[in-house]
Amino acid sequence: MKIEMELNGRAVTHEIDPGANLLSVLRGMGQFSVKLGCETGDCGSCTVLLDGEPVNSCVVAAARTHSHKVTTLEGLLGDPLMKELQQELVDKGAVQCGYCSPGILISLYAHFRAGNELTDHHLREALTGNLCRCTGYVKPLEAALTVAQNQQGGPDEQGGAS
Amino acid sequence: MSASKNRHAVGHNVEKVDAFKLARGEAVYTDDITRPGMLTAKVLRSPHAHARIVKVDVSAAMALEGVADVIWHEDVKAIAHTRAGQSYPEPSPYDTVIMPHKARFIGDRVAVVAADTAAIAEKALKLIEVQYEILPAICDMDEALERTDVLVHEEADPLGIGGGGKSNVAAHIDKQVGDVDAALKTCDLVVERVYHLPRVQASHIEPHISIAWVDEDRRLIVRTSTQVPFHLRRILARILEMSESQIRVIKPRVGGGFGDKQEMVVEDLVSVLALRTGRPVRLEFTRAEELIAARYRHPQRITMTTGVMKDGTMVANRMHVMADTGAYGSHALTVQGNTGQKVMPMYPAPNIHFLVDCVYTNNPISGAFRGYGAPQGCFALESHMDEVARELGMDRLELRLKNHIRLGDTDPLSAKLGEGREGLARVVRSTGLDEAIVQGCEAIGWGQEKKPSAPHLKRGVGMALAMQGSGIAGVDWGAATVKLNDDGSVNLAVGATDIGQGSDTILAQFCAEELGIPTEKVLVLSSDTDLTPFDVGAYASSTTYVSGGAVVKAAIKVREQLAEVLGSTWECKAGEIIFADSKATGPGGKSMTMAEVAMFALYDAKIQPMATASHMSNESPPPFAAQFADVEVDPETGQVEVLKIVSAVDCGTVVHPRLAQGQVEGAVAQALGYALFEEVLLDRSGKVLNPNFLDYKIASALDVPPMVTILVETDEPTGPHGAKAAGEVPIDGPAPAIVNAICDAVGVRNYRIPATPERVWRGIKEATQE
Numbered sequence: 009m010k011i012e013m014e015l016n017g018r019a020v021t022h023e024i025d026p027g028a029n030l031l032s033v034l035r036g037m038g039q040f041s042v043k044l045g046c047e048t049g050d051c052g053s054c055t056v057l058l059d060g061e062p063v064n065s066c067v068v069a070a071a072r073t074h075s076h077k078v079t080t081l082e083g084l085l086g087d088p089l090m091k092e093l094q095q096e097l098v099d100k101g102a103v104q105c106g107y108c109s110p111g112i113l114i115s116l117y118a119h120f121r122a123g124n125e126l127t128d129h130h131l132r133e134a135l136t137g138n139l140c141r142c143t144g145y146v147k148p149l150e151a152a153l154t155v156a157q158n159q160q161g162g163p164d165e166q167g168g169a170s
Numbered sequence: 171m172s173a174s175k176n177r178h179a180v181g182h183n184v185e186k187v188d189a190f191k192l193a194r195g196e197a198v199y200t201d202d203i204t205r206p207g208m209l210t211a212k213v214l215r216s217p218h219a220h221a222r223i224v225k226v227d228v229s230a231a232m233a234l235e236g237v238a239d240v241i242w243h244e245d246v247k248a249i250a251h252t253r254a255g256q257s258y259p260e261p262s263p264y265d266t267v268i269m270p271h272k273a274r275f276i277g278d279r280v281a282v283v284a285a286d287t288a289a290i291a292e293k294a295l296k297l298i299e300v301q302y303e304i305l306p307a308i309c310d311m312d313e314a315l316e317r318t319d320v321l322v323h324e325e326a327d328p329l330g331i332g333g334g335g336k337s338n339v340a341a342h343i344d345k346q347v348g349d350v351d352a353a354l355k356t357c358d359l360v361v362e363r364v365y366h367l368p369r370v371q372a373s374h375i376e377p378h379i380s381i382a383w384v385d386e387d388r389r390l391i392v393r394t395s396t397q398v399p400f401h402l403r404r405i406l407a408r409i410l411e412m413s414e415s416q417i418r419v420i421k422p423r424v425g426g427g428f429g430d431k432q433e434m435v436v437e438d439l440v441s442v443l444a445l446r447t448g449r450p451v452r453l454e455f456t457r458a459e460e461l462i463a464a465r466y467r468h469p470q471r472i473t474m475t476t477g478v479m480k481d482g483t484m485v486a487n488r489m490h491v492m493a494d495t496g497a498y499g500s501h502a503l504t505v506q507g508n509t510g511q512k513v514m515p516m517y518p519a520p521n522i523h524f525l526v527d528c529v530y531t532n533n534p535i536s537g538a539f540r541g542y543g544a545p546q547g548c549f550a551l552e553s554h555m556d557e558v559a560r561e562l563g564m565d566r567l568e569l570r571l572k573n574h575i576r577l578g579d580t581d582p583l584s585a586k587l588g589e590g591r592e593g594l595a596r597v598v599r600s601t602g603l604d605e606a607i608v609q610g611c612e613a614i615g616w617g618q619e620k621k622p623s624a625p626h627l628k629r630g631v632g633m634a635l636a637m638q639g640s641g642i643a644g645v646d647w648g649a650a651t652v653k654l655n656d657d658g659s660v661n662l663a664v665g666a667t668d669i670g671q672g673s674d675t676i677l678a679q680f681c682a683e684e685l686g687i688p689t690e691k692v693l694v695l696s697s698d699t700d701l702t703p704f705d706v707g708a709y710a711s712s713t714t715y716v717s718g719g720a721v722v723k724a725a726i727k728v729r730e731q732l733a734e735v736l737g738s739t740w741e742c743k744a745g746e747i748i749f750a751d752s753k754a755t756g757p758g759g760k761s762m763t764m765a766e767v768a769m770f771a772l773y774d775a776k777i778q779p780m781a782t783a784s785h786m787s788n789e790s791p792p793p794f795a796a797q798f799a800d801v802e803v804d805p806e807t808g809q810v811e812v813l814k815i816v817s818a819v820d821c822g823t824v825v826h827p828r829l830a831q832g833q834v835e836g837a838v839a840q841a842l843g844y845a846l847f848e849e850v851l852l853d854r855s856g857k858v859l860n861p862n863f864l865d866y867k868i869a870s871a872l873d874v875p876p877m878v879t880i881l882v883e884t885d886e887p888t889g890p891h892g893a894k895a896a897g898e899v900p901i902d903g904p905a906p907a908i909v910n911a912i913c914d915a916v917g918v919r920n921y922r923i924p925a926t927p928e929r930v931w932r933g934i935k936e937a938t939q940e
Contacts, residue, residue, distance in 0.1 A: 025289070040202045041195020043425070045375045046457040050863035053375055081195040098189040101828030104836065105670020106192025107376045107425030113193065135871035139863065141373050141426050142670055143832055144839030145871040146879075 011074040015039075016083025030056070030065035030073055034080060041081035041110035045139070052138035055111035056080050062118040064137070081110040090117055092158065096151035104142035111138045116152050126156035178750075179682040180891045183828045184689040186675045188423065188668070198423040200379045200395045205450035208381070209238050209284040211443055212291035213453075214298055215463065216273030216280050219307035219532035219856040220322070223271055223300065226281050230297040236286035237294045238447045243269040246442055249409045250328055253434040254500035254537070255398040257645050257706050263332035263340065263499040265323050268409060268438050273302070274322055274497035275534045276857045277462040284443045284451050307532040309856040311471075311494040314338040314529040322497060322530035332499045332530070340499035341506055341528040345586045348521030350475075353486035357477030361558045365550040366922035368849040369469040369494075372539045373868050376425020377460055382440035383450035385418075390441055393420045397431045397667050398707035399697045405434055406441055414699075421697035424669040428840075429538035430465050431669065432709050433500060461861035465537030466850060468493045468505055468528070472550035477521075482564050484573045486521035489514060489547065493528040496535040502528045505536070505543040507587055512638055513547030513902075515581040515596075515792075517555075517573040522582055533856045538709065540837070541901045544638055545844060549923065552634035552906035556913065566910070567607075567616065570635055577601050581792070584643070594643045594788050600894070602820030602882035603635065606796040610818035613878045614798035622802055629813075632910025633798045636902035639790035640886075640895035641712030647786035648705035648717035650724040652681060654779040656772060658752060658764030659691040660728070665705025666717035667697045671897055672829040673713040677721045679825055680890055684725035686749035687764055703782055711793070711895030714825060718890035719785035727781030732767055735775045791886045793894045794820040797838075797903030801911040808931025810846060810912055812875040815904055819879070822886035822894030834879045834900040839869045841904035846924050847873075 012021050015037070024033050031054040034042045042065055045053035049067035056065045057079035084090040093113055096102075103109050112135060119134035120126070131152045135145065175181070191198055216223075228240040246269045252262040269279060281298050285291035308314045308322065315338065323334035333339035354360050380394035390412065396402055399419040407414045424431065436453045443451040455464065470493045477486040491509050495502040510524035559566035575581070581596035611617070614631060622629040651663040662681050668674040678692035695702055705717055732754065733744035740747070740756045747756045752764045762770065771779050798816040803809070817834050824830050847867050851859040860866045885892035905923060913919045918933040 027289075038197075040197035040199075043199075043376070044201070044454070045377070046863050048457060048862050048864065050457075051375055085194060094190070094193040097193050098185065101183070101186065101832050103186060103189040103192050104672065104832055105374070105376070105424060105426040106188070107199065107374075107670070109193050110195040132871040137870075139373075139375060139868060139870060141375055141428070141840065141868060142836045144835035144837075144869070144877065145874050146835040146877055147828070147832055149871065 009071065011071060013073045014077040016079055024070045026071060028070045030068040030070045033070040034065060039080045039082055043107055043110060052111045052115065053108050055114040055138065057114060057118060062115050081113055084117065089120060092155055093117060096154050097148065100147045100151040100154065102143055102147035102151045108138055108140045112140065112148055120159065126160065128153060131156065177683055179679040179689050180825050181823065183826060184675065184679060186672055186829065187678055187694055188674060192423065199376060199425055200381060200393055200422050201454060205383055208450040208452055209286065209443065209447060210288045210291050211282055211284045211439060211451050211453040212288065212295055213279055214281040214295045216276060216278045218273055218302055218304055219276050219309060220305040221273045222303040222305060223273060223280055224303050225301040227299040228281065231283060231294040234290065234294050234297060236290035237283060238449060239284045239443055240281055240294065240298065241269060241442060242281040243271050251405060251409050252500045255401045255432040255434055257401065258404060261331065261503050262501060263327035263334065264329050265327050265332060265334055265499050268442060275532050276855065277534055278497060282439050282443065284447060307856060308338065309531055309533050309852065309854060311492060311529050311531055314531045315527055322532060331503055338530045339527065340495045340530045341503035341526060343507055343524065343526035345583065346523045347582045347586065350486045350488050350521045350523035353521040354477040357485050358480045359561060360475065360477045361561050362473065362475045363554055363557055364921060365472045365474065365553055367470040367472065367546040367549060368924060369466045370844055370848045371461055371464065371466050371850055371866065372428035372430035374426030374428055374430060377455040377457065378431065378435045378464060379454040380436045380440045381450060381452045382444040384444055384448060390417045390445060391420065392417065392437055392441060393422060394437050395424045395431055396421055397427045397669055397709055399667060399699050400665055400704050401707060402434055402437055403699045406437065409438060410441060410445065419699045421667055427669040427708065428540040429542065429709060432538045432707065433465055435464055457863060458861040461850060461866055462534055462858045465535055465539065467539040467545065468495060468536040470509065470546045472546065474550050474554040476554060476558055478558055478562060482562060482569045482572045484517050484519040487514060487517060487519045488523040489550065490525040493526065494531050494533060494536060495528050496531055496533040498535050499530060501537045505538065508543035509547035511583050511587045512544040513551050515575055515583055516551065516635055516637055518575050518579055518582050524583065533852060534858060540840065541898050542710065544898065544902050545841065545905065548634065548636050548902035549906045552903065553909055556910045567633065574603060574635060596643065596790060599791060599888065600822060600884040600886040601794055602884040603794040603796065606794060606818035606820055606882045609880045609882060610796040610798050610816050613816040613880060614800055614814065616798065620800065626804065626806065628803045628805060628915040630911045630915030631798065631800050632907045632914055633796065634903035634906040634910065636795040636797065636899050637792040638711055638895065638899035638902065639792055640715035640889065641787060641790050642710050643790040644788050646706045646710060646712040646716045647784060648720045649703035649782055649784040650717065650720040651703050651782040652724045652728045652780065654728060654768050654771065656768050658687065658768050659693060660685065661693050661695065662721065663695045663702040664717060664721065665697055665702045666713045667705065667708040669708050671833060672826065673708065675829065676714050676825050677718060680718050680721045681725045683891065684722055685729055687752050711898045714893050715889050715895055716785060716787060718893060719787065720783050722890045723783035723785055724781045727783060728779050731779045731781065732771060735771050735777065736767065787888060789888045791888060791894050793822065793896060793899040795899045795903050797907045799904065799907040799911040801908060801915060803912055803915045803930065805916055805934050808927035808934065810925060810930060812842065812908060814876050814878065816878040817880065817900050818882055819896065819900055820882045820884050821896035822884050822889050823892035824881045824883055825893050827881060830881055830896045831879045833896045835877055837901035838877055838904050839874050841901045842874060843869050844923060845905035845908040847926065849924050
């Protein structure tokens with residue numbers, strides 16, 4: 009079947025297998041930041057934004073995204089907030105094997121963009137759907153808290169894709 | 171002795187060399203490529219724990235459109251080998267063939283399909299008809315040890331390591347220093363306890379994944395998420411009856427391994443199918459397959475018998491390990507060997523007895539997982555130290571301080587117990603253990619009264635000491651090649667295998683340090699059997715210590731080549747030239763930037779400054795850790811909340827503080843699961859009951875407690891720039907520290923982990939009924 013979606017701000021038409029999940033379709037379209045970890049919606053490695061909301065793309069039917077907006081990490085590489093999150097993850101040593109990093113970045117991005125509270129506990133909640141076996145979450149949280157402090161301290165920046 | 175030793179690269183938080191591309195989600199992992207005509211493979215797995223595979227009818231599956239190949243044991247030559255992924259000669263029994271004639275666990279390979287799509291492959295699996303002859307299964311390790319009428323392996327292992335053909339013994343160890351039985355009779359107190367360790371899984375987020383194809387030169391190319399590219403090439407060559415020159419193994423970025431990717435779990439299958447079909451073949455495990463058919467930390471039952479004098483002096487110590495290797499015996503001998511060898515020397519009593527019975531069962535397979543036997547042994551020994559202290563009426567910290575290993579001590583077990591052969595004596599030449607204990611105690615508030623946050627809760631603290639190794643002495647080795655480019659940058663090619671731990675960065679730092687250039691001027695290529703020199707791979711905490719030694723040597727050779735070239739033109743001795751700040755400086759104010767030096771060497775002297783060096787160590791210096799837990803327990807529900815974990819770790823010189831902390835923090839999170847909630851559950855028939863992340867829980871961001879990580883620097887004389895290993899030692903102590911803290915809080919010990927709320931609650935209930 010044919011679906012039309014807005015992928016990273018561009019209208020795309022794509023032929024899909026009706027039973028395909030969004031994860032496999034996005035990877036087939038070259039969106040390699042979207043990682044397969046469990047295919048049961050438990051690990052968060054395949055997190056993308058669907059109409060601005062973070063979802064596990066492995067448990068979303070690709071057909072369901074017809075006439076919807078899908079945003080992957082590839083679509084946010086120029087976004088100032090995303091760049092700041094990436095820089096802090098790198099600086100704090102939060103990227104070990106890196107396999108969960110795109111999912112973590114998308115979850116944090118969505119949490120910040122939604123204007124949610126930025127305490128340690130709220131940031132842990134934002135990350136609780138993203139399993140990481142390397143870092144023990146210490147450095148990812150440290151990075152997120154640093155961005156939170158910068159955001160709260162500095163002028164409120166608006167914009168960016170979502 | 172720290173970074174301030176005028177080092178510009180080693181000891182600094184340089185940018186991890188691969189971090190940005192990973193944070194951008196670039197296509198760098200095994201699965202991030204596709205090849206024209208690529209097939210997807212799926213495995214048909216046995217529903218029976220023990221059954222002869224009499225006949226497999228693949229005709230219906232083969233007839234399905236889009237199916238390229240189906241294989242079972244009739245199609246593949248049976249060459250006995252081990253999938254362990256160790257150095258040659260392997261200390262694991264050759265008890266495995268590519269496609270078995272007999273299924274030995276629920277999940278064993280029966281047939282493999284390669285098809286145009288995953289959906290077609292799945293459909294084809296359902297069309298395969300298998301005729302099984304069901305055999306009695308043994309899923310209990312005591313029964314496996316006793317019985318010889320049912321054998322998991324009926325053929326003798328060609329290496330004679332396991333008891334295949336005669337018994338279900340996969341490995342047996344009996345090593346003694348002194349005479350424990352005689353010594354126990356002289357002790358004031360003998361304490362004996364039994365500890366039970368669960369089956370847990372590494373759970374790297376990237377599953378096992380391999381892609382193989384035959385290239386235009388008719389060579390087999392295997393792109394795979396592995397920790398051991400060179401061992402893999404050797405094993406594949408042997409079992410496919412090819413020469414190593416016909417095989418190239420490429421390791422891209424790896425999404426975590428933790429030991430589970432030391433084994434050849436999927437590479438042989440994609441290779442066979444690619445060779446048969448002539449098409450690229452991809453095989454990726456599902457998460458369910460990871461939890462059924464990858465590898466586990468060996469479940470064990472450990473009996474500790476310890477004799478002490480009234481003043482706390484340990485006179486005799488015995489550890490008897492009973493372990494379940496499951497259907498195959500890869501790592502059976504060496505993991506269990508480590509359970510004693512890496513752990514018992516912490517308290518070098520004059521009489522030590524270490525016994526292992528590791529058996530085959532019809533359960534899924536155990537193997538390598540970070541810590542490699544030591545987490546089990548450390549849990550038993552460090553729980554037991556608290557028990558001995560309690561029986562003695564002595565402070566548990568004091569008992570440890572009185573007996574722990576010290577600088578200059580000889581590890582009593584290592585000479586007796588190598589990797590399946592006689593080992594090498596190990597003398598402690600650097601230790602920060604005492605300092606780690608002092609700093610750890612302070613950080614946790616040891617000895618201070620701690621009030622629970624609510625009146626119905628109980629609070630307690632616990633501690634554990636741990637030691638590990640830095641590579642396998644006399645066995646592990648690696649090589650590195652350094653090549654200078656026109657602009658003063660260098661290529662560093664290493665067989666050492668970065669699997670996310672950051673070894674590419676650490677090795678780049680060593681190279682940069684020796685050449686006096688910034689780390690970002692070192693371009694690292696890791697692990698491609700065509701392009702990089704040999705390395706045993708990423709296991710046994712060897713990379714920083716062993717491979718790092720090779721990088722230092724290779725970089726020094728290049729520096730010497732440059733000094734010689736410059737010395738002849740500057741008319742000075744090579745030894746008078748200093749390389750620092752991206753410059754070469756000679757006597758009389760002569761100076762060139764590294765780029766100028768490179769251009770001079772390449773275009774005037776017309777030489778390629780380049781060197782390869784190999785490194786091996788006959789020592790395996792132990793890193794040390796003192797770890798502490800502060801917990802709160804609700805006696806009404808058995809719920810344990812860990813309030814804080816402190817890890818004070820001596821890993822020698824800290825090459826990269828943030829990466830070293832990351833190793834500790836990640837290990838603590840894994841150990842937290844080991845202590846409290848991770849367990850792969852089997853039913854009586856050996857079937858895994860929880861093969862998914864919903865039912866097999868690993869720690870999430872909300873589960874991990876605040877962590878304090880203290881790096882106690884020492885200077886290891888045999889290590890590159892004084893470094894030892896960091897990756898494994900911090901996974902050993904948290905579980906016993908947490909369980910000791912629970913016992914401190916409620917007065918009841920969990921001899922079995924994970925200490926789930928139910929187990930803690932039952933323990934409290936039984937104790938109050940007595």
